[in-house]
Amino acid sequence: MEISSGITASLAGRYASALYELANEQGLVAAVEGDLERLADALRESADFAALIRNPQVAREDAARAIAAVGQVLGVSPLTANFLGVIAGNRRLSALPDVARAYAAIAAAARNEVTAHVTSAHPLDDGQIAALSEKLAARAGKSIKLKTAVDPEILGGLVVKIGSQMIDSSIRTRLNSLAQAMKG
Template sequence: METSSGTTGGTIQASLGGRYATALFGLAEQQGALTAVESSLRTLSAAIAESDDLAALVKSPLIGRDAAGRALGALVPVLDLDPLTANFLGVLAQNRRLGDLPAIIRAFRDLAARSRGETSAEVVSAHPLDDLQVDALRQQLRHRVGREVAIDLKVDPTLLGGLIVRIGSQMIDSSIKTRLNTLAHAMKG
């Protein structure tokens, strides 16, 4: 699919979540709401990561369409989500596709990054990174891939230290957890 900004979503469209993200991206682009939708999805993603109840709502196939729609509708003003994202969540609830929401959010971020001429990278760290660390990482990734990089930060304390960086199909794992696991495996012989 060719969007008006000239980006192609070929591999993104291959999955069901990718098709939903592409549809949302197209609507947001038509309505001039890309920034608002991207911001709302970022807020929603953080809320899912921080709330076990919200994560369960999104993942559970046992929660009915109407109940899920009402619960998400109640969250819209609390999270200050834009109207297009709010409507989109209602569609996902009615179509019983809330379980695909994390993949849809990732695919939307990729599409938005591509439309700005950026590459998106998912960075998982053991501890939250400060602004200077994020800027330094962005510079290194920009040098590596040859263009601007939009960074999606996540925290996973089980890594102990270091980072895991995913850019497309590439993964750079410098986490202490992986190093320790590699060492333990090598010692077992």
């Protein structure tokens, strides 16, 4: 499989690419992707965990034990646990967030999928999510993975971001545009 050279050019991209190839051979792409998402979530939620992976003064053995314990608590697959041991041993734990992002990008590209970040003023129900996903898939020509967020400050409408493209149909933006037009 040809993987975008932009993704794999970085250190994190090379690690992610190697992990993806192993996961693909073992039929564990989705499991490893879920493991990496849980690890990324844990890094965002725990300042101590984030500090641990960035601290160069932590000995390799201590870092390996700590990351193994975190992996066990999160219930990661044996392949992901082995991978975490390798990057801890290579003193590359600080690259973990970038590896998780690169792995997700590689896996999405392999599935011909793009992620759409959708912000609405109120939570969307399942029917709205399905309809939006269908429309965005038709527009993008790829399958869509929706990540939704709620921001009451947009007042209504939606803000959709797919890659570098943004579609802002929020009432807040429309009101701001109207206010600018009225200023002359």
